[in-house]
Amino acid sequence: MAEKIAIIGTGLVGSGWAVVFARAGCDVAMYDAAPGGAEQGREVVAQQLNDLAAYGLVEDEPSAILARVSVATTLKEALDGAVYAQESTFERTDVKREVFSAIDAVIGPDTLVGSSSSGIPASAYTDHVACKARCLVAHPVNPPSLAPVVELVPAPWTAPETVKAVRALMERVGQAPVEMTREIEGFILNRLQGVLLMEAWRLVEAGLATAEDVDKTVSKGLGLRWAFMGPFETIDLNAPGGVADYARRLGPLYHSIAASTDEHRVWDEALIGAVEAQRREVLPASDLATRRAWRDRRLMALARHLKNAEAS
CATH class of the missing domain: 3.40.50.720 (NAD(P)-binding Rossmann-like Domain)
Known part of the structure; x- marks a missing residue:
């Protein structure tokens, strides 16, 4: 039954x-x-x-x-x-x-x-x-x-x-x-996503990059690996001696970045409006539903690829 x-x-x-x-x-x-x-x-x-x-x-x-x-x-x-x-x-x-x-x-x-x-x-x-x-x-x-x-x-x-x-x-x-062994606000996924989003908004707010180029950095770079491996495995494979080697080589860089961005600013209405304007230039609001359907089809194609890869 x-x-x-x-x-x-x-x-x-x-x-x-x-x-x-x-x-x-x-x-x-x-x-x-x-x-x-x-x-x-x-x-x-x-x-x-x-x-x-x-x-x-x-x-x-x-x-x-x-x-x-x-x-x-x-x-x-x-x-x-x-x-x-x-x-x-x-x-x-x-x-x-x-x-x-x-x-x-x-x-x-x-x-x-x-x-x-x-x-x-x-x-x-x-x-x-x-x-x-x-x-x-x-x-x-x-x-x-x-x-x-x-x-x-x-x-x-x-x-x-x-x-x-x-x-x-x-x-x-x-x-x-x-x-998770116990409760924490945002759990795992949104805490990880939140750190990336915080920096994404910060880069746009400072005029260092456009929203489109931030998105491209993930979709054409980080996201390609993240489709089939997580952040720890990613860095484990990105240094000759593995994760410990990576941490020792690049740890100072990440510590410096963290020290320079210790202020967590609220996404105010001016910043939200600026990013909204940039996104609507790329994707009109009337096309959001169509783009969501496109996203799901791409996810289906990726799911099929990963399923076939795991079976081989």
Whole structure:
């Protein structure tokens, strides 16, 4: 019998999660408090499955996978019999506290709950619920159907068995879970991304480079390696003697850079406006949705390449 998964909140992230679990053979119940939200989410799932099939990234026919995805009319119906629930509602503490209260009122005794929170720790919105030992953050990259990493971040009261079980589930459905030992704002991904973004904004603010050239430096340089290796492996391979050799050779440079940029300025409206103007010259606002679809197709092509590379 297939495992049942509840998806609570069926926007782009929730719909992506539905694809992840359904293509792995799970039965998926989608629920959204907004009228018609789950139905719209299921339509997004159908489109994503067709796109993935065109790139050879699903094993079954899209229609067969979509048949595993149902719409629940109530939260209780979605959670009934579910081994796991993925909450992907609005990124606001008060909203999540309300959602977890509603979950707690109808959840079964064994269902585990992961939150797609991208930076708010689970301790901020699960401290008041009886099921808190079965709750944790399970933060994906958007879209989760194409970027497999999932950050597992336990609250102080999350049971170790919960983390272990959710990690095993994520591995079964083809994701790449990473664990934090304890909570910290921003987790791993956004703390790393935040450092890069802070410097990117700083370079543009100082008039040292344009937003387009900063982007090109990553897309045509750093990002090429980062598509299949992380920062530690990158520097391990970039010095004859490995990571220790790299640190000794270039450590003084990075220390000097850090010392010269110890002030973390807020992105004020003038700077935001300047970068917005530069981006709109390159990409009109009316073309944002088209470009997002292009991004997803490029991710699909990359996923196919990496899948073939790993198989060879």
